Amino acid sequence: MxxxxxxxxxxxxxxxxxxxxxxxxxxxxxxxxxxxxxxxxxxxxxxxxxxxxxxxxxRKIPEPVRESQATAPLSPESICCYVDAAWIEAFGDCEMGWHFTQANNVSFAQQSTHHDHVASALAAEALAVKNALFDALARGIRKLHVFSDCKVLISLLNSRKSTVELRGLLLDIRELDGSFIKLSFMFIPHVRNGLADTLVKSGLLPVNNASLAEV
Structure with missing residues (x-):
């Protein structure tokens, strides 16, 4: 369009x-x-x-670095998106980060953003996925594999279940699903989500890392 x-x-x-x-x-x-x-x-x-x-x-974008990909059957024409978030419990704020990689496993676009008034670490992770999907659509990406180290969130997305806390966010994500030709959600260990984690922490340098919460 x-x-x-x-x-x-x-x-x-x-x-x-x-x-x-x-x-x-x-x-x-x-x-x-x-x-x-x-x-x-x-x-x-x-x-x-x-x-x-x-x-x-x-936004000052960090230099691209190589990122390991989870072992999964991926379509060669699809883009991978790695997402992470950190919740500042003392203030109820969160920092979110994500980046996109092509089939050669090299990051070609990255983003991080801050959001106020977030209820929990799990809500922060869901909000990060929602923002990453908007970013993908804005870039014209229609085939996407989303990777997150939040096992609870990935389970909810793949099972199409919901919780009272995340009902609105999960509904938003599922509505965005209809704008993609192909969209999948996959869990990866935190150690394999390094660049997304770096993007999050780079936006939180003034904040004491001890106040951060992740799920």
Missing amino acids: INLPPSGLAQVPLFPWLLWNLWKSINQALFEEKFFSEEETLLKSIREAISWKEAQSR
């Missing part, structure tokens, strides 16, 4: 942001009786896409 560049979007695809805000508008109309016009939804999507684009230009 080719987008015209409204308000300076340029090469940033608008479709993922429209999809996300349409889904939120439907939920708010159904469950909160809040209604938004088409114009409001479109403007909100454009604002969020521009904010995402500006965040990419401000």
